Amino acid sequence: MTNWTLRDLEYWDERIREKVAEFGLDCYPQEFEICDQNAMLGYMAYHGMPAHYPHWSFGKAYEQTKTLYEHGVTGLPYELVINSDPCLAYLMRDNSLLLQILTIAHVYGHNDFFKNNFVFRVGTRASETIAAFKTRADRVRRYIEDPSIGLEAVERILDAAHALAFNRNRNLAMRKLDPEEQKRRLLERAEPAPDPFPELHRRPKRAEPELNRIPLEPEHDLLLFIRDHNRELADWQKDLLTIVDEQARYFLPQIETKIMNEGWASFWHHRILTSLGLPQDLHFEFLVRHNQVVSPLRGGINPYHLGFAIWRDIERRFGGEGSKEAREKLVAVRESERDQSFLRRFLTRELMHELDLFTWKPRGEHLVVAEISDEEGWEKVKATLINQVGTGPIPVIVVVDADYRGTRTLYLRHEHDGRDLDIASAEKTLAHVRTLWGHKVHLETKLKGRPALLTCSADGFDAKLLV
Secondary structure, three states: OOOOOHHHHHHHHHHHHHHHHHOOOOOOOEEEEEEOHHHHHHHHHOOOOOOOOOOHHHHHHHHHHHHHHHOOOOOOOOEEEEOOOOEEEEEEOOOOHHHHHHHHHHHHHHHHHHHHOHHHHHHOOHHHHHHHHHHHHHHHHHHHHOOOOHHHHHHHHHHHHHHHOOOOOOOOOOOOOOHHHHHHHHHHOOOOOOOOOOOOOOOOOOOOOOOOOOOOOOEOOHHHHHHHHOOOOOHHHHHHHHHHHHHHHHHHHHHHOHHHHHHHHHHHHHHHHHOOOOOHHHHHHHHHHHHHHOOOOOOOOOHHHHHHHHHHHHHHHOOOOOOHHHHHHHHHHHHHOOHHHHHHHHOOHHHHHHHOOEEEEEEOOEEEEEEEOOOOOHHHHHHHHHHHOOOOOOOOEEEEEEEEOOOOEEEEEEOOOOOOOOHHHHHHHHHHHHHHHOOOEEEEEEEOOEEEEEEEEOOEEEEEEOO
């Protein structure tokens, strides 16, 4: 039994909206839906969406989460929030009154962040979110129900596309150039174009850029490149790649701003609830629940904890609570950063030391501390953390030739940043690329500092060092 009524939630939502206006948060219209644990499990499996296309992975996610929840291994989130206009959030029916109040305030923080952070503004159209997911779901179902296509063929393409969805340009604001404009810009360059295969070919640089190769310049959007240049794909297969790419475009801003976004929502739920004049019993529960949300995570990073600490530190360093200067700084940072730049600019040595941040390394079957954020190690710890947030763990893979040596072989290059590829993962990924491309695939990379070529063909997977 809950200790609240709908009228209670309406009352506290109105009080919170007054504080949202007082503190100057700029939100979409907000809608809440109350759901039970089974509905929440379903929404979690479908990434919070009320409509989503069917795929076996969503059912698997549902069963795994349900099993863990029923055995007490994991809990359910207090809420799920969708980046939409109006913004939609789900509240758990079994939450206490205080948890509902805290969650409602937290949701308005997310709402403000969705509407104003530049990654969301340029990467998504909040007014179209719900309708777009429903439209994509309808298209996939039509293909599944088509006797000439069917479930197995659809899932084969979706499996491969899901694996490659975030091998894409992470800068959603970057405008793609059409081929003619690419040619013009290449010809205007003062220096000759670099050899796309420096580890394979020991030949002099060309005097002129090669204008017949596709792509003319390295292409980051792997799914869209395959869609546009594999002439053997049927229209329904191309549409599935478009659908998965559009879905990835929606989720990319959330991946890129997890620490900022959760920290921002936690910062404002804390500020709002401390200003509401809560009754003593609710205030005591608020202190307990808030500390649970923003407590550090042993052996990992809790984005609520780290983000909340950085936002509070920014406010302190730029004028303090209530100052015009601090408010302007908070808003400017909220609008213009993503997690990697946020940590690079605002995670100070002093704050790292205060939060006792460190990195781990494996030793046998155990993990041991590799670096601590002391006078000497803080920069290494910070660099490691920055590489692990957002899309940092996802290798950057670009297309450099769609017809290598005239054989329809797709030639890819790994933009090596000092971290070698995991070979087992690379083998699976290249198999997915070959499924969609239909021909041999090469991937140029480095292994332990030496140039290497990974290949997936009809004969299987092969990895070899080049020198």
